[in-house]
Amino acid sequence: MARRLRYRWDTRLHRYRDTQTGRLVSAATVRRVTDATLRNLTPEVRTLAGDLRAGRISTQQWAAQMRAIVADAHLLSAASARGGWSPDRMTDEAYGQVGSVIRGQLAYLDGFVADIEGGLPLDGAFTRRAVMYVQRGTNTYERARRAVETGRGMSEVRNLLDLTIPETNHCVGAGSCPAESAKGWTTPDQMSLPGDRICINGCRCRLEWR
Numbered sequence: 001m002a003r004r005l006r007y008r009w010d011t012r013l014h015r016y017r018d019t020q021t022g023r024l025v026s027a028a029t030v031r032r033v034t035d036a037t038l039r040n041l042t043p044e045v046r047t048l049a050g051d052l053r054a055g056r057i058s059t060q061q062w063a064a065q066m067r068a069i070v071a072d073a074h075l076l077s078a079a080s081a082r083g084g085w086s087p088d089r090m091t092d093e094a095y096g097q098v099g100s101v102i103r104g105q106l107a108y109l110d111g112f113v114a115d116i117e118g119g120l121p122l123d124g125a126f127t128r129r130a131v132m133y134v135q136r137g138t139n140t141y142e143r144a145r146r147a148v149e150t151g152r153g154m155s156e157v158r159n160l161l162d163l164t165i166p167e168t169n170h171c172v173g174a175g176s177c178p179a180e181s182a183k184g185w186t187t188p189d190q191m192s193l194p195g196d197r198i199c200i201n202g203c204r205c206r207l208e209w210r
Helices: 027-054 059-082 092-117 124-135 137-151 177-181
Strands: 007-010 015-018 157-160 206-209
Touching: 027 059, 027 124, 027 137, 027 206, 059 092, 059 124, 059 137, 092 124, 092 137, 124 137, 137 206, 157 177
Parallel strands: none
Antiparallel strands: 007 015, 157 206
16 A cells, blocks of 8 residues: 655645645745755765775765765755655756756866865865765755745745854854845845855755745
């Protein structure tokens, strides 16, 4: 017997719905689950870094496996924002958008490989840099969600800070998360996305649309 999916995409509201309770799943929950999925890829990246450092794999073997992880991270993020893998959600246009992102990230990864072959120390900074390629999936999620929200007529957006982070720990200055939050409700073209700010891929803010 086929297992019934716990969550389904409501094509009218463009939201996930819990099939057991009938309730809509909040956007905050979807983002939280997406971030958790990306974090689950981090141990694999760290293991690969350790294997390269120990000489168990070559630089090219490391690069090939990293390319696959990077592609998975961005595809999963885009599909999460768009309601799953159904062809009416992950359309040719959607694959084209995320494909462009992946190509850009793989180009950066090629530069990373060149740095390694040029003698980059395989230290903690190297591992942190590798992990950032997975964390970048958050930005891809927000880009895909922006396409979904504007596509269904949402014309205003605001930034919501992660209140679990102490105020003094937020990034500061022009282009920071507090500066984006201070805009209140604004048009999409006036709001930078998490991942495109001073804190880069560590951003834990989320966006609310109307």
